[in-house]
Amino acid sequence: MDQIFLDEVEQWIADDPDPQNAAQLQLWLDANDEVNLRKSFAGFLQFGTAGLRGPLGPGPSCMNRAVVGRTAAGLVAYMKKRGLSSVVIGRDARYGSEEFTRDSAQIFAGAGMKVFVLPRPLPTPVLAFATKELGCDVGVMVTASHNPAQDNGYKVYLGGIVDGINYNASQIINPTDASIAQEIAAITSLKSVERSNKWEVLDEDVIEKYIHRTARLAKNPGDLKIVYTAMHGVGTETVQRVFHSSGFASLILVDAQAKPDPDFPTVAFPNPEEPGAIDLALETARAFDADLVIANDPDADRCAAAIKDSQGQWRMLRGDELGVIFGEAIARTAKKGTFANSIVSSSALKKIAHHYSLDFKETLTGFKWLAKIDNLTFGYEEAIGYCVDSKTVNDKDGISAALYLAQIASDLAQEDKTLQDLLNEVWKRDGFHATEQISIRFTDLSKMDLILADLRANAPKEISGLLVESIDDLAKPSNDLPPTEGIRIWLAGGIRVIIRPSGTEPKMKCYIEVIAADEKRAQSQLEVLRGPLRKLLSRD
Numbered sequence: 001m002d003q004i005f006l007d008e009v010e011q012w013i014a015d016d017p018d019p020q021n022a023a024q025l026q027l028w029l030d031a032n033d034e035v036n037l038r039k040s041f042a043g044f045l046q047f048g049t050a051g052l053r054g055p056l057g058p059g060p061s062c063m064n065r066a067v068v069g070r071t072a073a074g075l076v077a078y079m080k081k082r083g084l085s086s087v088v089i090g091r092d093a094r095y096g097s098e099e100f101t102r103d104s105a106q107i108f109a110g111a112g113m114k115v116f117v118l119p120r121p122l123p124t125p126v127l128a129f130a131t132k133e134l135g136c137d138v139g140v141m142v143t144a145s146h147n148p149a150q151d152n153g154y155k156v157y158l159g160g161i162v163d164g165i166n167y168n169a170s171q172i173i174n175p176t177d178a179s180i181a182q183e184i185a186a187i188t189s190l191k192s193v194e195r196s197n198k199w200e201v202l203d204e205d206v207i208e209k210y211i212h213r214t215a216r217l218a219k220n221p222g223d224l225k226i227v228y229t230a231m232h233g234v235g236t237e238t239v240q241r242v243f244h245s246s247g248f249a250s251l252i253l254v255d256a257q258a259k260p261d262p263d264f265p266t267v268a269f270p271n272p273e274e275p276g277a278i279d280l281a282l283e284t285a286r287a288f289d290a291d292l293v294i295a296n297d298p299d300a301d302r303c304a305a306a307i308k309d310s311q312g313q314w315r316m317l318r319g320d321e322l323g324v325i326f327g328e329a330i331a332r333t334a335k336k337g338t339f340a341n342s343i344v345s346s347s348a349l350k351k352i353a354h355h356y357s358l359d360f361k362e363t364l365t366g367f368k369w370l371a372k373i374d375n376l377t378f379g380y381e382e383a384i385g386y387c388v389d390s391k392t393v394n395d396k397d398g399i400s401a402a403l404y405l406a407q408i409a410s411d412l413a414q415e416d417k418t419l420q421d422l423l424n425e426v427w428k429r430d431g432f433h434a435t436e437q438i439s440i441r442f443t444d445l446s447k448m449d450l451i452l453a454d455l456r457a458n459a460p461k462e463i464s465g466l467l468v469e470s471i472d473d474l475a476k477p478s479n480d481l482p483p484t485e486g487i488r489i490w491l492a493g494g495i496r497v498i499i500r501p502s503g504t505e506p507k508m509k510c511y512i513e514v515i516a517a518d519e520k521r522a523q524s525q526l527e528v529l530r531g532p533l534r535k536l537l538s539r540d
Helices: 005-017 018-032 033-039 065-081 097-110 124-133 177-184 205-213 238-245 280-286 319-331 347-354 396-413 419-430 446-457 519-538
Strands: 052-055 084-089 114-117 138-142 151-158 226-229 292-296 302-309 313-316 336-344 360-363 376-381 384-389 432-441 466-473 487-491 495-499 507-516
Touching: 005 018, 005 151, 005 487, 018 033, 052 065, 065 097, 065 138, 065 151, 065 177, 084 124, 097 114, 097 138, 097 151, 124 138, 124 205, 151 292, 205 238, 205 396, 226 280, 238 396, 280 292, 280 302, 280 313, 292 396, 302 319, 302 396, 302 419, 319 336, 319 347, 319 376, 319 384, 319 396, 319 419, 319 432, 336 347, 336 419, 347 360, 347 419, 360 396, 376 507, 446 487, 446 495, 446 519, 495 519, 507 519
Parallel strands: 084 114, 084 138, 226 292, 336 360, 336 376
Antiparallel strands: 052 151, 138 151, 292 302, 302 313, 376 384, 432 507, 466 487, 487 495, 495 507
8 A cells, every 4th residue: 555545544544533434544554554545545435516415434434523524614614604603403313313313413513603403313204394394504413314324424505595596494505515625625633623612402393393284284184094104214203293283193103013113024115116115104004004105215215105006915105106195296286387397207196286276396306496486386306205395394394294294085985986087087187107217236337327328329229129219318408408317218218218327326317207197007018128238337
């Protein structure tokens, strides 16, 4: 190992406040274990619009106290240059969340900031609400959302108008992320960073306000039997209190997944979208003869649902199907407002908005963009993120979505109808919109860049016998959307295919939309596209 690299490792060991991580690096250094050292120093964990997210471990390429401390110190420098002086911090129940929260609070307080800390692990929507309710300049949420157990993360919200952008308590967008990343990069050591224990742990008041305002979404609570799973995350307590405050019957909990557990022992990936993730919830639903299954991801900002089909068999609703249900239900009572979804979501919401003479906007993927829409009445992204009450939480909120879905299902039940009946009404009017996502996980992230580069250089002329009519390079947009990594392919028959890297996980994703007169025809077209698109995506 060259001396420059050895000096870098020794400096990091001396700077790391976590004795366990420092000891691990020292052990590798003493053993001359270049493989593990190079892996830990493969690069600095990059701060972006999603903040930080990565595996726990030693060194600058992982989530640890040294990385988080530098991030907090960099954020302090960013705040001071813009006259920002207050911050509220929340956290989930993952490994490291308490330590990362404490270190951040100490560094913000040491810099003279007014610091508030949520009293215990709570859902991300509560942090987003608190940022707005308290009038804070900055909100920080320590969470890795639905990532695997070995990960943690650090998400940043801004409260007001910063650098000409009206954030209104929403997640950062570029170029803010680049500005913060530049400040983080300038922090070469934590030794001289001042710390203080003078921060305020919030009482229950802000949580009670969130619960009260969210509960108001239920205008006519019913007595449906609803199974709920928090997926080993922090959602259970808050969801139960919201449902109770609204007047709904008590939820049927999936006991094995109800309490926070950073090991996520019953699921391979704690994401309701992953195959098998809600199997226990479906077992519970069958045992109780339930009417509806609702699932949150571990930080409860996403919402998934399962319903019974016409044969009485349970099936998961796709993210777009749930978006259509929310959109149609909200549009029927909305007098005015704006609907919005991301470019990878179904085009059905646009048709719903136009049918009811409502405005519609399309954004890049991620609620950081949807939250910037003025007068957002309803916004969603197909990755089970929904905003049904932007005035309370200007972000996706799996708790308000869960309650609102329960209200829709209850209203339909009074008419002897189901959520599937509501979907069928939309399909009959606007055509059946079949959407599907294909994801391929990579260990070598550079391969994803090569795949996109190859697709741009050697664009297919046809896919599964369907002519490629046009290709949009999303990095060079022709409309008013900002540039983003990915391509959009239009096939004969109006079929849309979008290929892009995930913003939060090491995955390449492919989003397909087929519109047909009925489900059978749409599914038939999807069937012939799956294999060729998976091959195209992996470049096998």
